[in-house]
Amino acid sequence: MWNKRKEEEYPPKSPAAPPAPASQIKENAPMSTNPAPSHHATESRGPAVIGKSVMIKGQIFSREDLTIDGEIDGSVELHEHRLTVGPNGKLQAGVKAREVVVLGTIHGNVEASDKIDIRKDAKLVGDIKTARIVIEDGAYFKGSIDIVRPEAARTPATAQPKAQPASSTSPNSAATPATAVAGDSR
Amino acid sequence: MLRDRLRAEPSTHSLHSPPKKSGAGQPQNRASHGLDQFFTSLPDQESLSILDFSGASQANISFITSMGHRIYSNDALRTMEEAFGSGGDFIANQSDPERAARFLSENLEFADRTFDGALIWDTLQFLAPPLLQDTVDRLYRILRPQSSLLAFFHAEEKAQTAPLYSYRIVESKVMSLTPRNQVRPVQYFNNRSLEKLFQKFHSVKFFLTRDHLREVIVRR
Numbered sequence: 451m452w453n454k455r456k457e458e459e460y461p462p463k464s465p466a467a468p469p470a471p472a473s474q475i476k477e478n479a480p481m482s483t484n485p486a487p488s489h490h491a492t493e494s495r496g497p498a499v500i501g502k503s504v505m506i507k508g509q510i511f512s513r514e515d516l517t518i519d520g521e522i523d524g525s526v527e528l529h530e531h532r533l534t535v536g537p538n539g540k541l542q543a544g545v546k547a548r549e550v551v552v553l554g555t556i557h558g559n560v561e562a563s564d565k566i567d568i569r570k571d572a573k574l575v576g577d578i579k580t581a582r583i584v585i586e587d588g589a590y591f592k593g594s595i596d597i598v599r600p601e602a603a604r605t606p607a608t609a610q611p612k613a614q615p616a617s618s619t620s621p622n623s624a625a626t627p628a629t630a631v632a633g634d635s636r
Numbered sequence: 637m638l639r640d641r642l643r644a645e646p647s648t649h650s651l652h653s654p655p656k657k658s659g660a661g662q663p664q665n666r667a668s669h670g671l672d673q674f675f676t677s678l679p680d681q682e683s684l685s686i687l688d689f690s691g692a693s694q695a696n697i698s699f700i701t702s703m704g705h706r707i708y709s710n711d712a713l714r715t716m717e718e719a720f721g722s723g724g725d726f727i728a729n730q731s732d733p734e735r736a737a738r739f740l741s742e743n744l745e746f747a748d749r750t751f752d753g754a755l756i757w758d759t760l761q762f763l764a765p766p767l768l769q770d771t772v773d774r775l776y777r778i779l780r781p782q783s784s785l786l787a788f789f790h791a792e793e794k795a796q797t798a799p800l801y802s803y804r805i806v807e808s809k810v811m812s813l814t815p816r817n818q819v820r821p822v823q824y825f826n827n828r829s830l831e832k833l834f835q836k837f838h839s840v841k842f843f844l845t846r847d848h849l850r851e852v853i854v855r856r
Contacts, residue, residue, distance in 0.1 A: 568692075583697060591692035592715075594685075594708045597701040 502538040519554070529563075537571070550580075552589075559593075563600075663814040665806055669843040670786050670851030672809040674753060677784040677855070678705075684752035687778075689713075689743075689759050695804040695812070696755075708751070712759040713800075715742050727822055730767045739767070744774040751779050757803045758788040758849075764822045769833065776836050779856040785837075789825040791850040796820065799847075813847075825850070 497515035500506065504520035512528040519536035525544045526533060532549040535541060539554035550562040552572040560566060562580040570588035577594045585591060678684060682704030688696055691711030700707040719739040720729035729735050754775060763771055775785060790798035797818040804812040825833070827842055827850075834840050834854045843851040 583701075585692050585694050585697060587693070589692060590711065590714070592710045594706055595697055595701060596706050 497532070497534070502536070525558075535572075544576075661815055663802075663804070663812045665810055665812050666845075666847075667809055668811045668845075668851060669809075670788070670853050671805065671811050673841065673843075673853045674755070674784050674786040675808040677853070678753055679782075685750060687751045687754040687756075689754075689756050690803045693802075693804055695806070699805040699807075705752075710743055712743055712756075713762070715739065716759070716762060727764050730764045736767045736770065740770060740774055744771065744778060746778045748777050749780045752783045754779060754783070754785040755803075756785060756787040758790070758801065760787050761789050761798070761821045761823075761825065762819070768822075772833055773836065776856065781856055783856045785854040785856070787852045787854065789830065789850045789852065790821050790848060791844060792848045793824045793826070795848075 497517050498512060500516070500518045500520045500522070502519040505523075506520065507523045509524050510516075510522065510526045512526075512531060512533075514528075515532045515534070516526075516528055517534040517536055518526070518539045518541065520538070521540045521542075523542045526541065526546070528547040530548050532551065533545060533547040534551045535554040535556060537553045541554075541556045541558060543556070544558045545556065545560045545562075547562055549564045550560055550566045552566070552568045552574055555573045557575050559576045560574065560578050560580070562578070564580070565582040565584070566578060566580045568574055568583070568585040568589045568591060570586040572586075573590045575592045577596070579596045579598055581598055581600050583595060583597070684705040685708060686700050686705050687708050687710075688700070689710060689712035690696060691714065692709040697707055697709065716739065717726075719735050719742070720726045730739075756775070760768060760771065779785060788803075792798070798821045799815050800817040800819050801813040802816055804814070806812050830842070830850070830852055831840050834852075837854045837856055839855040841853045841855075843853075845851060
């Protein structure tokens with residue numbers, strides 16, 4: 451009898467009910483202004499980032515925008531994308547990209563098919579080949595500058611996805627394919 | 637000794653100090669016969685190579701590259717300061733063969749006959765012999781025949797200090813001078829001493845300006 455009474459107080463749960471559909475849950479849940487996480491979150495995550503404690507010796511190839519705030523010894527190629535060298539970034543490397551923004555240091559030749567932007571307090575030692583260059587007062591540059599005018603027949607730029615379907619979940623890795631060889635972390 | 641006299645009142649100012657915030661740091665545009673002669677003397681073709689010692693600036697880079705030329709930029713005053721220090725030993729350190737060799741290799745290590753023109757501005761007046769002559773000889777080697785070099789020297793013999801400027805090209809006949817500092821030049825140069833300094837070159841032409849700058853166009 452006690453057990454029966456217990457059942458009345460605590461009615462047994464119905465056998466393994468399927469979880470309520472998301473829409474139904476939402477109706478009862480507090481409203482959130484944040485959109486529900488998407489299965490394609492990596493497509494809107496922003497540029498790949500190499501953090502300031504990372505040191506890489508080797509070649510880096512990227513098919514998306516890349517920000518480097520660590521140390522690179524080798525080469526960096528992002529033919530249709532933008533490379534940003536952060537204030538802590540130190541590159542002892544040749545660079546090829548569509549656009550290059552320098553806030554840190556580059557020792558090496560730079561080819562930017564569209565534009566190179568050297569900010570105040572940045573340092574670039576090497577030869578530059580680009581269509582346009584912007585250099586702020588206070589930036590240090592030593593080397594030659596060749597302005598290469600863009601070809602007359604250019605195809606219109608089409609929006610390219612920033613990342614392919616992710617096979618790596620690390621937020622601090624360069625996009626595939628990468629031949630970067632991780633060196634000593636600092 | 638000349639060196640002792642120049643060392644008597646060593647400059648306490650860094651060559652590379654940023655411009656003062658007072659009105660003395662404001663850029664001043666003025667016409668320049670030397671600059672005009674320099675650009676007029678360039679061959680009428682694109683893809684020339686111009687050496688610019690003023691340090692990278694948007695103005696100079698844009699002007700020269702818009703003419704279709706390649707510019708080689710270097711902040712010679714900054715590298716001078718890094719090589720020889722900015723204190724009282726700035727002049728004495730130039731006699732150190734290792735430092736002098738490093739300065740030449742960092743600033744003028746180019747193949748012979750690389751450049752079609754050189755904008756040296758006022759950097760030569762801060763070099764002491766024998767480095768001064770070594771630098772001029774190196775400039776002679778790296779310039780192509782018929783090319784020109786533009787250099788400025790302070791023209792007031794009795795002045796204790798000379799203004800240090802940042803030079804920016806505004807037009808082919810106009811430049812902008814932004815005062816940076818007052819520094820003590822290594823020595824005073826008159827026309828005769830400049831002719832002797834550039835004796836290897838084909839010709840030397842002088843223009844004296846109202847702000848006591850001697851603009852010198854030297855033809856290789």
